[in-house]
Amino acid sequence: MTGSRRTVAALFLLPALVLLGALVVYPIGYSVVRSFYNASGDGFAGADNYKALFTDDGIRTALKNNVIWVVFAPTVSTALGLIFAVLTERVRWGTAFKLVVFMPMAISMLAAGIIFRLVYDQDPDKGVANAVWVGVHDTFAESSAFPKAHPGRRSPLVARDGGFVTKAAVRAGQPVALPLVGVAPDQMPDGAKKAAAATAEPGRITGTTWQDFTRGEGVGKLGAPDPAELGYAGMRIEAVKDGKVVASTEAAGDGTFTLPASADGALLRLPASNFKEPYNGVDWLGPALVTPAVIGSYVWMWAGFAMVLIAAGLAGVPRELLEAARVDGANEWQVFRRVTVPLLAPVLAVVVVTLMINVLKVFDLVYIIAPGSSQDDANVLALELYRKGFAEGQPGIASAIAVFLLLLVIPVMLFNIRRLRREVRR
16 A cells, blocks of 8 residues: 555544544543542552452442343343244244334333333332232232221220230120221222121121221211121131130121121130231332342343344244254254254354343443332442442542443453454354
8 A cells, every 4th residue: 555545544544533532542541540549539549449349348239230130131131032033933923023022122221211110119009010910919819908997986896916806705696796997988898788787696696897987976876887887898707715716707798797606705806817908019129129120121121132133143044954953853942952042153142242241331220220228239330330430429439440341341342353253254
């Protein structure tokens, strides 16, 4: 190449080199230099900032969480992408499915974080995750309809062991009134009917348990069922003698119940199971589950990316090899495991490595989804860098974290570049 040609080439490269130097080389160099200075920037700190990477509790938690992210997020995203790519090849609406799965990539991390902050809301009336979880739970273990019920004025019941028990023993042939208050009429069970006074039955214990809310002369009578009051349908009543349950039953829709003669002389107990609080779901954003929950939101976004790349690789797999394996007697699982996956290994490696680089720098999702009470437990290196540099006024340590992140990313990038070069040579 002649001197004039080199000059022209240099002139064309100059704008790109200036931008590369200003936006990449200079910030990296400045961060490296800054990482050796103290918080004020006036004094030389030596390697103290780097020592803090392994002694500071917040940074160690962030490092541990980054390891969890690097191990699970790329693996799960790639596995789901592989499954989606293979299965959608066999259905007519595969293109539409791929579009739906890839759609989360069209939104920003900020928007995804806001969406999943709502999805993981503790209140089942707001959070989709807990709405589904509570629905499944209540299908197998229905919650009590009377969590707020309690005895009112002049009640024959007293509190004991989370439930209520009669003050005196009951006798056969004498109807028992077990009034409660505290449940709004619109919160009563669907099977609740107008409360009815129990009739005496020789040799049996009869009674009524109902919502005794009417008050005032001429409006309703305290301690007796009134026409506007509803029975506690399904309320469990137990007869207890010497600490043992000798008989039990459930109230009918009108609140009436009947116990056998064995209950004569026993105390009637409304056990704590009648008053347990409704199941409120899982604390997705609590200290124990916040990191898996945030990783779940990441997988929701990036599984589509993995699926598209793997589907492109799958389109280049020779069909003759798959058919030859089937002709040789291999079932679909064996074809997938022994033929499809090995042929897709280069593509899978590119996807995994790309996602590993991506998760090492994850910040937005953790910052937005994790509430303040559990953000320390969900901490990652990029978030800790932000906190040290902007919230805690320790730019030296923040720069050390940035350099450490760069050192973590460089080997993965080199691996990816070498693999891409090998693919090009082929």
